[in-house]
Amino acid sequence: MARSRWTCVVMLCASFAAAAAKDEARTKVIVLGVDHAGQLVAPADSPAHLAAFLARADPDAICIERSPEEFARNSYYEFTYEIQDVAVPFARENGIVLCPVDWQPSAEDARLGFDLDLSSVPEVRPESGYQQFLSFAEPAQLRRTLFHADNPDNTQRIVHWATTPAVKAEHDLPRRMYLYRTFLQAKRLASAAKARPGSTVVLIVGEFHKRDIESILSTDAGIEIVQPSALGNPTRSELAAAWRRDHYAAIATFNLLGVQADTGNIDHEYVGNALISLEKHGQTPETRLLQARAALLAGRMGAAEAIDVYQRVAQQAGTAAFTWTGVQDRTRLDSYFDPFGNLTVRQRALLEVARERARLGDADQSDLRRKISSELSTRQAIQLAAYWDRYISGSGQTGG
Structure with a gap:
């Protein structure tokens, strides 16, 4: 009888130990939802x-939307600044594994479904619609916080769209592709997590x-979902350590x-602080050009x-390039946000001299356009020429 009781105790302890080991082997998965750029x-x-969030999470792997x-x-999406300009450099500086988890249709399938190649950028980007220049026009976008997507209320409209079929089935491809794409993102994330039992994996995704x-x-027994906000906001000292000149x-x-x-939707204090920090370098x-602008x-x-400042800059700049441009295709004139x-x-x-002269009423700035154009490739x-008419001499020019 005593032996039987001891056997039960041993089995019970073994069961607890196995359960504890199973919990310890679960991979923590943190999905940080972002607004690209x-x-x-x-x-x-x-x-x-x-x-700073990535430093605090201290992940064994960072999964990215590519x-x-x-x-x-x-190769990265043009507009995923947070990936190629923050997460990837952070991972490589700290010896952290990068795991791409995205899926996209082939060019042939995209043309079949949408009648266009989703990854192809038109020679001249449109003023609006798909492949337009990226901007953030809503004041609320300037108030976004790091953990914005953790609040279900902030993503409810997305859930509604994803779960509501189009009125006409022939128009439902974007939603259906989104569901398929997201499912494969999840499966690739799960694969990365299972390859690292007991570790922490962060996914940065739209x-x-x-x-x-x-x-x-x-429902994956090997994964524990942890909300990013559970880690808490970075401290001032953590933020100070995380800033880089390129930022x-x-x-x-x-x-x-x-x-x-x-x-016109600019947080001037945010930009001003960035300029002050740049000047310290x-x-x-x-x-000087950025400060004048x-x-x-x-x-x-x-x-x-401003024209006086720009003219002095032009005289002094030589062949200097901008520190950061967001340009991926160097054979083009534009980036994803700047013509x-x-x-x-x-x-x-x-x-910028031409832009401001046009604002003062001198619309004909063809001399400056020819001067700049002569230094560029044919493409x-x-x-x-196309963007000049739209943004410099046309109605789309930016005011001061």
């Missing part, structure tokens, strides 16, 4: 917030996908030189004064 306009969701095939070619991914993985340059360039300036023609947009400088993103500092200064010159 929103870090460039939202002070409470800055590049430093993301980098397909394995494209990642192997060192907030559209967060809830569905978590739902798909919620400041990206914030200033995106808000001041891209079409974001056309929206040294005053350059680039910083910031003062102009904030109403602290008039067009005539003129691939110009040098000197060329950009001349363009870039054609794009310059």
Whole structure:
């Protein structure tokens, strides 16, 4: 009888030990939902917030929204600033494994379903619609926080869209592809987690996908879903340690030189602090151009004064390039947010002279356009002409 009791005790202890071992082997999965490139306009969701969050999470792997095939070619979506400019450098600096988890249809399937190649950028980007220049026009987007997507109320509209078929089935491909894509993202994330039992894996993904991914993985016994907000907000010291010069340059360039300036929706304090931090690394023609543009947009400088600054910058800049441009295809003139993103500092200064002269009533700036165009490739010159009419001499020019 005593032996039987001891046997039961041993078996019970073994059962508890097995259960404990099973819990210990569960992989913590943290899905951080982001607004792609929103870090460039939202002070409470800055590049430093993301980098500091990753440092606090201390993951064994960081999964990113890019397909394995494209990642192997060192290719990223243009607009995923948070990935190629924050998460990937962070991972490589700290020896953390990167796991691409996205899926996208082949070019043939995309043309069959949408009558276009989803990854192909038109020679001249449209003013609106698919492949337009990226901007954030809503004031609420500037107030976004790091853990915005953790609140289900903030993603409810996405859930509603994903669970509501189109009225006509022939128009339902975007929703159906979203569901399939998100399912495969979840499965690739699960694979990365299972390859690292007992570790921590962070996924950085567009907030559209967060809830569905978590739902798909919620019944996986080997995975523990942890909300990013459970880690807490980064401290001031953590943020200070996370900032990089490139972050400041990206914030200033995106808000001041891209079409974001056309929206008028700029957190001038956020941009101003970025410029102050940039200047601490040294005053350059680039910083002088950006400072003049910031003062102009904030109403602290008039067009005539700005023209004087830009002309001096053009004389001093030489062949200097901008610190950060977001340009992926160097044969193009534009980036995903700036029609003129691939110009040098000197060329950009001349363009800004033309913009401000046009604002003062001198619409014919063909001399400056020819001067800049003569230094570009044929492809870039054609794009310059198209964007010039739209943003410099046309009605789309940015005011001060």
